[in-house]
Amino acid sequence: MIQSVAFIGLGAMGYRMAAHLPKHFDTVYVWNRNFAKAEQHAAEYGTQAVELAQAVQADIIFSCLPTSTEVENLIAQVQLKAGSVWVDCTSGVPESAKKLVQQLEAQQIDFLDAPVSGQTIGAENATLTVMIGGKATAFEKALPAIQAFGKVIQHVGEPGAGFAVKAVNNMLMAVSLCAAAEGFTTLKAHGVNLNQALQCINASSGKSAVTEMILPQRVLNRAFPKTFALPLLAKDTGIALDLVREAALPAPVLALTQSLIQAANLTxxxxxxxxxxxxxxxxxxxxxxx
Amino acid sequence: MIQSVAFIGLGAMGYRMAAHLPKHFDTVYVWNRNFAKAEQHAAEYGTQAVELAQAVQADIIFSCLPTSTEVENLIAQVQLKAGSVWVDCTSGVPESAKKLVQQLEAQQIDFLDAPVSGQTIGAENATLTVMIGGKATAFEKALPAIQAFGKVIQHVGEPGAGFAVKAVNNMLMAVSLCAAAEGFTTLKAHGVNLNQALQCINASSGKSAVTEMILPQRVLNRAFPKTFALPLLAKDTGIALDLVREAALPAPVLALTQSLIQAANLTxxxxxxxxxxxxxxxxxxxxxxx
Amino acid sequence: MIQSVAFIGLGAMGYRMAAHLPKHFDTVYVWNRNFAKAEQHAAEYGTQAVELAQAVQADIIFSCLPTSTEVENLIAQVQLKAGSVWVDCTSGVPESAKKLVQQLEAQQIDFLDAPVSGQTIGAENATLTVMIGGKATAFEKALPAIQAFGKVIQHVGEPGAGFAVKAVNNMLMAVSLCAAAEGFTTLKAHGVNLNQALQCINASSGKSAVTEMILPQRVLNRAFPKTFALPLLAKDTGIALDLVREAALPAPVLALTQSLIQAANLTxxxxxxxxxxxxxxxxxxxxxxx
Amino acid sequence: MIQSVAFIGLGAMGYRMAAHLPKHFDTVYVWNRNFAKAEQHAAEYGTQAVELAQAVQADIIFSCLPTSTEVENLIAQVQLKAGSVWVDCTSGVPESAKKLVQQLEAQQIDFLDAPVSGQTIGAENATLTVMIGGKATAFEKALPAIQAFGKVIQHVGEPGAGFAVKAVNNMLMAVSLCAAAEGFTTLKAHGVNLNQALQCINASSGKSAVTEMILPQRVLNRAFPKTFALPLLAKDTGIALDLVREAALPAPVLALTQSLIQAANLTxxxxxxxxxxxxxxxxxxxxxxx
Incomplete structure (x- = not known):
């Protein structure tokens, strides 16, 4: 039985994810580096803004930070209690997950890599997809808490598997983005109406989340809303390429795309x-x- | 007012597309190189299996053949009547469409490039997507006949624009196919459960028609049903790359994918x-x- | 026996190539669109600056123009004499060579595609490499004139073969250029001294004409002398990629390089x-x- | 003053490299896992086949092993003496060099990464290229011993820089190899004579060590002599790509080539x-x- 949960990292995603926890649990701690954000969350949603040392005493501790480095640094500074489960919703590095699992095991603490997808709207509506790597027993233990904000929740494999699926997902999106940019500049050069072409493609085999959502809602309308930073996508494609390298597999399209996204990012x-x-x-x- | 329509080329797609015409038009001619197929169609759907010379006397003539070469050869052998519209549903070459438009203009005949997508199931249910290039007046004239089998029907631009959109659509699908193969072999190498990973990705930004339909219905179940031949996809990616070359644009992901699909095709x-x-x-x- | 030769197109290469002809032949016509250049050449080297109509009456007619289009246009305006050989030193299009061979055959005129390499210094020293496609008899006939400026002279195949080899040569150079730029930015990012790295590589298996000549003489010294324009390299890589497409072969590295060179060119x-x-x-x- | 040198790893390269040391030094230890090889070397060249523990007591210790892993394992088992320099001629991993430098520093031992190129013929003739990373003082100390087998000897930078240059060199060779395979299959498909094409290209800007040596001596003559294993080239391109990733740079041609070489290797x-x-x-x- 989960008595208490904590949420660490109240960014655009975390702030909204943590907001669902008080509906299901009596004790919900929140903590954020910029602590005013935690206090605002407490005032808005009835969570408790507490010191980091206290937050990590919860049965289930969620984290949602920019990269695995921040997660590792945080875990290094705190004293956790035996029997708790750390559920890291960061889009992190599989190798880091494996390392943290080993490191925390000695203290009888479980670590799950549990990155999410679905953007801020999914966080708001508790309809996120959560892809989880780690021990099955830890997954079962944390599941009721994860259900507070997740809709599609999958235990995809061993430690790091959740991060791996997230990295590959974002890589596939990056591939579609580059391909769409190439295909649509070509069509426009040939005088094709892009909105009509998009309707055809979105009713055909060439469609993707990029053609269905990103092109119409961000690109063709020239909105480019700042919701997911290009450097983070570059980081994620890098994580995916590292997985390719570790597995010593050929992946020419992914490797090329990683370079292109990095070129776009650097400029x-x-x-x-x-x-x-x-x-x-x-x-x-x-x-x-x- | 359309008095008569004809359908030339009763392959897997054409046979089903032509079947809807008698519901809307009294006079429907069909013709096929293997003529027994035309007679079978007539018996099954109440169309008229006629000589090619007669078929091309219809007001609207549809064709659906393997490549633009067959269409050009066919048109070269027949005498068309002024005022008719030839609607070519082949996945053809934009340059060929431009040439045929010019060639037929002298005889006061319109040519529309009108490739379709939606596979045999879409042809059967009259829910095909039709992407059309050519003169607006010709499009208006042929539209009632196209509506017999099309659901999403878009006039996307000048002659060749329909073929261009279809080629780019298939290229985008090919890109997604290669990227998915790379991403999923990598995930499996890392011990990830592919079906669960697929469910996560299909609820996330990495999804595409490939992850939603092709992977589960053709690949992961090892079915590989023979509905759209690999050489035809190789041909279509070639058409798309030729569009890139004509526009003198950089398109690294498309160019690479065309080579990979061709390598897969040749082996x-x-x-x-x-x-x-x-x-x-x-x-x-x-x-x-x- | 060659009685007269002509040289059409006195650019940076042609001007120097034509300068060697009077050493071997009594009658040497030169012509250039900007005719002052032809007159200057006549004054400097003892050639005869004549009308185009007269120039093309020579036994052997050389041309060296920016692209095959200019060559085709020129040939279309003139009346050639039977028995002569047109030797085109342009870096041209194989398809164009095949067309011109057929077109001129009817007038009993031979056409050889004979692109050169070796830059202006090679033209000056008569040490050019000449790669020649076309009929063996025409090659034998023109050889004494080609030897005026060529050192390595190879009859590489049927009409278009010379242009093909030149296009592939320039493509290979473009590949080496991109790869070297990628490799050397990476080395510099890791603090490696580039000049010393270059000496190692130039004594090793990674060397190429790019590392031996282009990096030290053009890039690392920041000279970037304007001797061969980037748009022309982009054109040549495009010709090479078209050869790949016509042969329906996979060529991922060449295809990618063509896109990268085109991206560099367009910006x-x-x-x-x-x-x-x-x-x-x-x-x-x-x-x-x- | 160097009193004693040792050579560890008497493979195809090492055996020949070590053979030059007795010409310059009185005390030359050799050691090899398969010790019979060391004894054979001693008999043939007057070196001393000794226990590993004794070999590592030399002033300068060379190693030449398949990968950095073997070097790390070896160093982990032995006790070195202060003031000695370990010169690793393996084609190794830059990160490993940095780690070993730090690890050995505490024991007042220097480590240089000093990979070589020039193949067995270069080893035999003492004309190898040696690219060296590490401290300048260590480089000066080891130089007289390196000169026994090296001709072009460059101190290219900090620890790891030697390995980095070697990895990039081999990557550039791999790029040239793929590009040449693509270009020459294309030329042959167009009926071009490959030997004549090769002569043209080797006199032109497209030439590389691949076109000058590898194509004529290994490929076109169908010899494919087993002198440098494909898995080792795959490893080296992987090291180069890891350098690209660490520097977070775009390198599309290198990334693609690494995948292609890996695909070739795996099949x-x-x-x-x-x-x-x-x-x-x-x-x-x-x-x-x-």
């Missing part, structure tokens, strides 16, 4: 949304995707 | 379904996608 | 030397290759 | 020479490079 304006990767292609082709 | 068993392209990756990685 | 300053393609990588990496 | 016969990578292209194209 993008600071704080750009990931969808601005198409601007590299616009620069190359002198064609605007609109 | 595949004869008459393989396009989805067997993943077997090249399975050979490389010694991992079976199941 | 380069006007009139840039081909070696400035590395600046795209410098922009991406924020590393200067020096 | 090659066991113990294949690296040059058999072209057989993947031959399989794809059904064209033999001869």
């Amino acid at each position: 993008a304006e600071k704080d750009s949304d990931f969808s601005t990767a198409v601007k590299m292609y616009e620069l190359w082709s002198n064609i605007t995707l609109e | 595949a068993e004869k008459d393989s379904d396009f989805s067997t392209a993943v077997k090249m990756y399975e050979l490389w990685s010694n991992i079976t996608l199941e | 380069a300053e006007k009139d840039s030397d081909f070696s400035t393609a590395v600046k795209m990588y410098e922009l991406w990496s924020n590393i200067t290759l020096e | 090659a016969e066991k113990d294949s020479d690296f040059s058999t990578a072209v057989k993947m292209y031959e399989l794809w194209s059904n064209i033999t490079l001869e």
Whole structure:
């Protein structure tokens, strides 16, 4: 039985995810580096903004931070209690998950890598997809808490498997993004109406989350809303390519895409949304995707 | 007012598409190189199996053949009547459409490139997507006949634009197919359960028609049903790459994918379904996608 | 016996190539669109600056123009004499060579595609490499004239074969250029001294004409002399990729390189030397290759 | 003053490299896992076959092993003496060099990464290229011993820099190999004579060590002599790609090539020479490079 849960890292995703916990649990601690955010969350949702040392005494501790490095640093500073489960919702590095599992095992603490997808709207509506790696017993233990914000919840394998699936998911999205940018600049160069072409493709075999959502909602309308930063996508494609390397497999399309996203990232304006990767292609082709 | 329509080329798609025409038009001619197929169609659907010379006297003439070469050869042998519209549903070559438009214009005949997507099931249910290039007046004239089998019907641009959209659609599908093969062999190498990973990705930003339909219905179940031949996908990715070349644009992901699909095609068993392209990756990685 | 030779197109290469002809032949006509150049050549080297109509009456007619289009246009305007051989030193299109061979055959005129390599220094010293496609009898006939400026002279195959070898040569150079830019930015990012690394590589299996000549003489010294324009390299890589497409072969590295060179070309300053393609990588990496 | 040198790892390269040491030094220890090889070396060249524990007491200790893992394992088992320099001629991993430098520093021992190139013929003739990373003082100390087998000897940077240059060198060779396979299958498909094409390219800007040596001496003559194993080239391209990843740079051509070499490696016969990578292209194209 879960008596208490904690949520560490109240960014755009974490703030909304943590908001669902008080509906299911009496004791919900929140903590954030910028502590004012934690206090605001407590005031808004009835959670308890507490010191980090206290937060990590919960039965289930969620974290949602930029990268695995922040998670490792945090865990290194705290004293956890035996029997608890750390559920890391960061889009992290599989190798880091394996390391943390081993490190925490000695203290009888479980670690699950549990990255989420579904963006802020999914966090708000508790309809996130959660892909989880780690021990089955830990998964069973944490599941009731994860259900507070997740809809599709899958235990995909051993430690690191959740991070691996997330990295590959984001890589596949990056591939679709590059391919769509290439395909649509080509169509426009041939005088094709892009909105009508998009309707055809979205009713056909070439469709993807990129053609269904990202092109119409971010690119063709020139909105490029800042919801998922391009450097984070570059990081995720890097994690995916590292998985390819560790498995010593050939993956030419993924390897090329990682380079292209990194090129787009290194030449993008600071704080750009990931969808601005198409601007590299616009620069190359002198064609605007609109 | 359309008095008569004809359908030339009763393959897996054409046979089903032509079946809807008698519901809307009194006079429906059908013709097929293997004429027994036309007679069978007439018996089954109440169409009229006629000589090619008679079929092309219809107001609207549909064709659905393997490549633009067959269409060009056919048109070269027949005498068309002024005022008719030739609607070519082949997945053809944009340059060929432009040439045929010019050639037929002198005889006061319109040519529309109108490739379809939606597979045999879409042809059967009259829910095909039709992407059309050509003159707006010709499009308006032919529209009632196209509506017999099409659901999403878009006039996407000048002559060749329909073929261009279809080629790019199939190229985007090919990109997703290669990327998915790379991503899923990598995940399996890391011990991830592929069916669960697929459920996560299909609820996330990495999804595509490939992850939603092709992987579960053709690859992971090892069915590889022969519905769309790999050489035809190779042809379509070639058409798309030629569009890139004509526009003199950089398109690294598309260019790479065309080479990979061609490599898969040249080493595949004869008459393989396009989805067997993943077997090249399975050979490389010694991992079976199941 | 060759009684007269002509040279059409007195650019940086042609001007120097034509200069060797009077040493071997009594009658040497020269012609250039900007006719002052022809008159200057006549004054300097003892050639005869004549009308185009007269120039093309020579036994052997050389041409050296920017692209095959200019050659085709020129040939279309003139009346040639039976028995002559047109030797085209342009870096042209194989398909164009095949067409011109057929077109001129009816007039009993031979056409050889005979592109050269070796840059202006090779033209000056008569040490060019000449790769020749076309009929063996025509090759034998023209050989004494070609020897005026060529050192390595190879009859590599049927009409178009010379252009094909030149296109592939330039493509291989483009591949080496991109790879070197990638490898050397990476080495510099790791603190390696580039000049010393270059000496090692030039004594090892990774060396190429790019590492031996282009990096030290054009890039690392930041000279980027304007001797071979980037748009022409982009054109040549396009010709090579078209050869790949016509042969329906997979060529992932060539296909990718063509896109990268085209991207570099489309974003380069006007009139840039081909070696400035590395600046795209410098922009991406924020590393200067020096 | 160097009193004694040792050579550990008497493979095809090491055996020949160690043979030059007795010409310059009185005390030369050799050691090899298969000790019979060491005894044979002693008999043939007047070196001393000794226990590993004694060998590592030399002033300068050379190692030449398959990968950095073997070097690390070896160093972990032995007790070295302060003031000695370990010169590792393995084609190793830069990160490993950095780690070993730190680890040995505490014992006042220097470590240099000093991979070589020039193949067995270069080892035999003492004309190897040696690219060295590490402290300048250590480099100066070891230089007289390195000169016994090296001709071009460059101190290219900090620890790991030598390994980095070697990895990039081999990657550039791998790129040239793939590009040449693609270019030459394409030329042959167009009926071009490959030997004549090769002569043209080797006199032009497209030439590389691959076109000058590997194609004529290994591929076109169908010799494929087993001198440098394909798995080792795959390993080296992997090291180079890891350098790209660590520097977070885009390197599309290198990334693609690494995947292609790995695909060739995973499908090659066991113990294949690296040059058999072209057989993947031959399989794809059904064209033999001869």
